[in-house]
Amino acid sequence: MGTTDEHTLPFVRELNELRRGRGLDAADLHLRIGPCLRAACAITEADQPAAARHKLVLRLTELCGRLPADLRLAALAALGLHEEAAGEFLDRRISWLATVLDRDPRTARRRIDLAFRRLDELLGAPASRGDRHPLAGWYVESMKAMLRLDHDPPSLQEERRIVAETDELDELILPFSVPAGPGSGPGPGITADALFGGEVVETRPVSASHAQFVLRLPSPLRLGQRHEYGIRFTPQRTELRPYYVMTPLRRCEEFTVRVRFDRAAPPSRVWRLNGVPGRVVDDGVDSGDALTVNRVGEVGLEFHDLHQGLSYGLQWSFGD
Structure with a gap:
């Protein structure tokens, strides 16, 4: 019986690339979005950087909301989406997560890895329908x-x-x-x-x-x-x-x-x-x-x- 290597999971591989540096706050985010995430978030070649970021953030935020509380926190911190850890570099975000979870940084990293594997499963499912209300915001x-x-x-x-x-x-x-x-x-x-x-x-x-x-x-x-x-x-x-x-x-x-x-x-x-x-x-x-x-x-x-x-x-x- 074999085990699943997270590096063989396409979304995990691309999420790991995105979490580097400032995560989704990175200035070059649009250049680092992989092909699988582009497809899952309906990002096209015609999308400007701001539009690509908008689609990616909303899709990942929605899916993080479906995770258990500890994994949701881990994913949001790793990607730089949590308001208390936004703008920080990855090591500082992991330290913040470890403090909140009352665990050591190695455990916090494992929690992030597990959260990303769960996101890999969710990203493979069809996206939710968009908001049709003219006052969307x-x-x-x-x-x-x-x-x-x-x-x-x-x-x-x-x-x-x-x-x-x-x-x-x-x-x-x-x-x-x-x-x-x-x-x-x-x-x-x-x-x-x-x-x-x-x-x-x-x-x-x-x-x-x-x-x-x-x-x-x-x-x-x-x-x-x-x-x-x-x-x-x-x-x-x-x-x-x-x-x-x-x-x-x-x-x-x-x-x-x-x-x-x-x-x-x-x-x-x-x-x-x-x-x-x-x-x-x-x-x-x-x-x-x-x-x-x-x-x-x-x-x-x-x-x-x-x-x-x-x-x-x-x-x-x-x-x-």
């Missing part, structure tokens, strides 16, 4: 939402991990909708306050149902850098539509939601909405994918690889 790697309907007024807490798709990303525009009913006021009546990871600096009413919030980040993000933030939305209306959905306009890889109902007046039916057009939500038709409210009044769901423009979440009804 960041995408959502994961989002967690908690909707509280067991107190008045209701509240929604969102925590997101995003990835910058451009350099110097310093603010995010966050849309939020509360469908208006008859006699509703001219604005959506939503307040938002940042829990961590930024501050809300502007509210932009768009319509009776829709508003945008501008979240200023603590510091500008680099291309491929991750950032986490939390925000609480509080609609001022007492009557809300019986559903909660996320309709991603940007790329979103993972979405989890938990709704806590009032246990004194729980819904009679709850059903899953798994990638449906907005009109289906408005019509309130039971999808047939029934959900059970647990004994503390909660329902939890998880979705992956969401399609832009479709709605994901849950809907409910009271009475018969």
Whole structure:
């Protein structure tokens, strides 16, 4: 029975070439991207150096996000993608990694080798579809939402991990909708306050149902850098539509939601909405994918690889 020599793995060989010096911060990066990585990242001969770097960083950042935490850290540090180790030479990045992992540098190097072997497997798979939203500049790697309907007024807490798709990303525009009913006021009546990871600096009413919030980040993000933030939305209306959905306009890889109902007046039916057009939500038709409210009044769901423009979440009804 034989063993696999990492030097025979094409992506490992090319990743080892890229990690030299300043890694992906190297001025001559475009000249050091091997043919396998060019193909995996859709880099063409017509791409300028900045475009080649952009494609490479986003693809590798995405795939590093699929690794276990220690291997993700190792790969990001080795390639110079981790914000705390960016710009440093390889030996210093390895020393930083060893300190964070509380291991010696030899162990840190072995962790990098293992991470690169895992990346070799992932790079051989088809790339994710691109972001089709005209305001591309960041995408959502994961989002967690908690909707509280067991107190008045209701509240929604969102925590997101995003990835910058451009350099110097310093603010995010966050849309939020509360469908208006008859006699509703001219604005959506939503307040938002940042829990961590930024501050809300502007509210932009768009319509009776829709508003945008501008979240200023603590510091500008680099291309491929991750950032986490939390925000609480509080609609001022007492009557809300019986559903909660996320309709991603940007790329979103993972979405989890938990709704806590009032246990004194729980819904009679709850059903899953798994990638449906907005009109289906408005019509309130039971999808047939029934959900059970647990004994503390909660329902939890998880979705992956969401399609832009479709709605994901849950809907409910009271009475018969």
